[in-house]
Amino acid sequence: MGAVNGAQAAERVPKQDRSRATRQRLLEAAVACLAEHGWAGSTVSVVAERAGVSRGAAQHHFPTREDLFTAAVEYVAEERSTALRALFPEGAGDRRAVVSALVDLFTGPLFRAALHLWVAASNEAHLHSRVTELEGRVGRETHRIAVELLRADESRPGVRETVQGFLDMARGLGLANLLTDDAGRRDRVVAQWAAILDTTLD
Amino acid sequence: MGAVNGAQAAERVPKQDRSRATRQRLLEAAVACLAEHGWAGSTVSVVAERAGVSRGAAQHHFPTREDLFTAAVEYVAEERSTALRALFPEGAGDRRAVVSALVDLFTGPLFRAALHLWVAASNEAHLHSRVTELEGRVGRETHRIAVELLRADESRPGVRETVQGFLDMARGLGLANLLTDDAGRRDRVVAQWAAILDTTLD
Numbered sequence: 001m002g003a004v005n006g007a008q009a010a011e012r013v014p015k016q017d018r019s020r021a022t023r024q025r026l027l028e029a030a031v032a033c034l035a036e037h038g039w040a041g042s043t044v045s046v047v048a049e050r051a052g053v054s055r056g057a058a059q060h061h062f063p064t065r066e067d068l069f070t071a072a073v074e075y076v077a078e079e080r081s082t083a084l085r086a087l088f089p090e091g092a093g094d095r096r097a098v099v100s101a102l103v104d105l106f107t108g109p110l111f112r113a114a115l116h117l118w119v120a121a122s123n124e125a126h127l128h129s130r131v132t133e134l135e136g137r138v139g140r141e142t143h144r145i146a147v148e149l150l151r152a153d154e155s156r157p158g159v160r161e162t163v164q165g166f167l168d169m170a171r172g173l174g175l176a177n178l179l180t181d182d183a184g185r186r187d188r189v190v191a192q193w194a195a196i197l198d199t200t201l202d
Numbered sequence: 203m204g205a206v207n208g209a210q211a212a213e214r215v216p217k218q219d220r221s222r223a224t225r226q227r228l229l230e231a232a233v234a235c236l237a238e239h240g241w242a243g244s245t246v247s248v249v250a251e252r253a254g255v256s257r258g259a260a261q262h263h264f265p266t267r268e269d270l271f272t273a274a275v276e277y278v279a280e281e282r283s284t285a286l287r288a289l290f291p292e293g294a295g296d297r298r299a300v301v302s303a304l305v306d307l308f309t310g311p312l313f314r315a316a317l318h319l320w321v322a323a324s325n326e327a328h329l330h331s332r333v334t335e336l337e338g339r340v341g342r343e344t345h346r347i348a349v350e351l352l353r354a355d356e357s358r359p360g361v362r363e364t365v366q367g368f369l370d371m372a373r374g375l376g377l378a379n380l381l382t383d384d385a386g387r388r389d390r391v392v393a394q395w396a397a398i399l400d401t402t403l404d
Contacts, residue, residue: 038325040242112324115377119321122314122380123240132381161394168391171377172370175317178324179334189370192363200398 023061025051030072034113039120044068066127070134073117076110077138081145088149095201098149099194102167103186105142106174114138115178142167152201162200169193225263227253232274236315241322246270268329272336275319278312279340283347290351297403300351301396304369305388307344308376316340317380344369354403364402371395 029051033042044065048058062068087101105111121131146163147154154160173189176182231253235244246267250260264270289303307313316337323333348365349356356362375391378384 036325038321041325115321118377118380119240119317123238123243128381135381158394158397161391162398164387165371165391165395168374168378169367169371170374172372172374175320175373175377176370178320179330179337185366189363189367192360193367195360196364196367196398196402 019061022051022053022057024075026053026058026061026068027072027075030068031076031110031113034069034072034116035109038116039069042069042116066130069117070130073110073114074134074138076113077141080105080110081141084145084149095150095198096191096194099166099197100190102142102146102149103170103173103190106170107177107183107186111171111174112178115175139167150197150201159201162197166193166197221263224253224255224259226277228255228260228263228270229274229277232270233278233315234311236271236274236318237311240318241271244271244318268332271319272332275312275316276336276340278315279343282307282312283343286347286351297352297400298393298396301368301399302392304344304348304351305372305375305392308372309379309385309388313373313376314380317377341369352399352403361403364399368395368399 026047030042030047033047033050037046042065044058044062045055047068048055051058058068062071084101084105088098117127117131118135121127143163146152146167150163152159152163154163173182173186177186228249232244232249235249235252239248244267246260246264247257249270250257253260260270264273286303286307290300319329319333320337323329345365348354348369352365354361354365356365375384375388379388
């Protein structure tokens with residue numbers, strides 16, 4: 001590589017880094033905004049301001065409101081999945097701790113943000129197909145992680161449905177946490193169902 | 203009772219009946235409207251038109267939008283509870299059929315309407331306390347019915363949490379049905395968890 005190309009590369013890399021950092025700030029701000037203000041209160045401008053980015057720069061990264069918010073929910077879901085796998089590096093360990101960590105996926109701002117997006121998509125045709133695809137991708141990834149961390153053998157009859165039902169319960173627990181802090185009741189339910197799941201999966 | 207009083211009573215009764223019928227039409231139209239169009243698209247005027255009632259008459263029954271929609275979700279939830287008890291007049295019978303019927307509570311227009319109201323209340327302060335109270339009342343009644351129809355003995359440790367977790371799962375199954383028809387997957391999950399629940403409760 002000549003001196004000129006090297007200098008161009010050196011200039012290009014920090015620029016790409018800045019661009020990536022801007023994109024990331026926008027995605028994180030979008031999820032926080034959706035969780036706090038709902039779909040009606042979440043626009044590209046509001047998110048750009050929250051992220052400290054110009055509206056033009058935000059639109060350069062995400063041409064439409066739908067692009068921004070679907071990308072944001074997907075990005076944060078991936079971050080959470082990575083963090084969850086990192087919590088259990090052996091892929092095994094205490095199954096009850098895994099159940100609890102999986103339920104935690106559904107009780108924070110990401111779940112609230114996703115819920116607002118799902119509910120908006122149920123009435124808005126232009127969102128429906130994109131959010132349905134996104135829900136499918138995120139759901140399949142969550143199922144894969146659950147099977148892996150719970151050491152569930154899906155070749156046995158009923159095991160797949162056992163894991164699916166447990167994840168449905170986790171979503172329901174997320175919903176029950178929407179209007180009030182449901183942590184006390186949830187801890188008791190999770191303790192009981194972690195024991196039931198542990199017995200059923202063995 | 204004299205002749206005059208008798209005539210007044212005869213006139214009053216049909217008027218009360220008409221008023222009750224109008225109220226009922228408004229409540230049913232409000233739930234259908236909320237399920238189809240979400241909170242943003244649901245106003246007293248839209249519901250009045252759908253019910254074939256004047257806007258003034260609607261406002262006579264329900265002075266505010268919040269009054270109308272919280273009353274509607276509560277009314278339809280009570281209707282569904284009554285219908286569910288009527289399905290199992292012996293209070294017992296096949297526990298798997300009960301599980302299936304309980305899950306059905308969360309997959310129709312009532313659940314969609316309630317979901318829209320819960321999600322709107324999570325961001326709108328004026329709705330928050332009313333919907334939180336309503337959620338509590340409806341949730342307690344659903345729990346009572348589930349305990350009764352599942353013949354669950356809550357004096358045994360863990361049984362209360364077992365029933366609660368199952369109802370959380372039912373809510374999660376409702377959520378999974380929001381954007382796509384999830385009936386096929388749901389039937390398999392319900393069959394598996396009905397068996398687990400049946401074993402656990404005995």
